[in-house]
Amino acid sequence: MLGNLDAGGKEERFKLIEKAAALGKIADLCQLFGVSKSGYYAYLKRKGDDRDAEAKQQIRKAYKRYEGKYGYRQLQLFLWQDDGIWMNHKKILRLMQELGLQARIRRKRRLNGTYQAGERVAENLLKRDFTAAKPNQKWVTDVTQYRVGERWLYLSAIKDLFNNEIVAYQLSERNDNALVLQTFAKAFAKQKDVTGLVVHSDQGFQYTSHAYHDMLPKVGAQISMSRRGNCLDNASMESFFSHLKTEGLYPYDIRKMAEAQRRIEKYIRFYNRRRPQRKLGKLTPVDYRRQFAA
Incomplete structure (x- = not known):
């Protein structure tokens, strides 16, 4: 038997030892096949390095494709969505460390918001349950701001908790009631029936206004x-704004209002259609909604 193996060389013997590794001690198998134990382990290392070389190239491409913004967990989802490659997240972390690839540090958004005294308040019906069994069952909404030079740009957005999709948004240089009312006008124009929908917000002045409290019961x-x-209590909406700013705004040197608006609109499209989420079964918000409707 060993004579036949000589033609294939030590590499063939190493392969046989690898296959038989579960049947006996490596040292005994190496002695049986006439090779050194150090040579066998060197073979395993070479094999592992070759396999990792392809994985490293795949990781490097995905990292570059998304401008180095994401860590190993989100890259795992992008590799699956874009390339059909499912790689263990621990392996991705290890190979990223070997490659010296790091996600851009994510800025923590302070969760101690301030509120203006409002006219009307409502009970917390959501109670931090950020899940929904179907579309248009629970929406969360809020307004955030982004500074461009000496000016401020305000974004009002609505997220459907069923699939975390941004169903409507509005941009303005004025933070007023009209900003919020226009956002909901857009959202309701897309939906046929929102009867029973729960809309959750903070107690900002736009959401305690008479106009807001008159509008929602009508639909x-x-x-x-x-x-x-x-x-x-509105952590889901806070989370989206944090992703928007750290992934879609902070990495860029934005000097003009028009560019800030373009970046925000581009990111919302990306978030809805191209950014998979683990909680959605590795699907994007739009794909998850389509799967539900199918």
């Missing part, structure tokens, strides 16, 4: 509000 929606000064 059969219920108003829910965070407790005063408790941003964790």
Whole structure:
């Protein structure tokens, strides 16, 4: 038997030892096949290095494709979505460390928001349950701001908790009631029936206004509000704004209002259609909604 193996060389013997490794001690198998134990382990290392070379190239491409913004967990989802490659997240972390690839540090958004005294408040119907069994069951909404030079740009957005999709948004240089009302006008124009919908917000002045409280009951929606000064009650919306800024705005040197608007609009399209989420079964918000409707 060993004579036949001589033609294939030591590499063939190493392969046989690898296959038989579960049947006996490596040292005994190496002695049986006439090779050294150090030579066998060197063979395993070469084999592992070759296999990792392809994986490293795949990781490097995905990292570059998304401008180095993401860590190993999100890259795992992008590799699956874009390339059909499912790689263990621990392996991705190890290979990223070997390659010296790091995600851009994510800025933590302070969760101690301030509120203006409002006219009307509502009970917290959501109670931090950020899940929904179907579309248009629970929406969360808020307004955030982004500074461009000496000016401020305000974004009002609505997220459907069923699939975390941004169903409507509005940009303005004025933070007023009209900004929020226009956002909801867009959202309701897309939906046929929102009867029973719970809409959750903080107690900002736009959401405690008479106009807001008159608008939602007319379409059969219920108003829910965070407790005063408790941003964790609307953590899902806070999370989206954090992703938007750290992935879509902070990495760039934005000097003009038009560019900021373009970046925000581009990111929202990306978030809805191209950014897979683990909680959605590795699907994007739009794909998850389409799967539900199929």
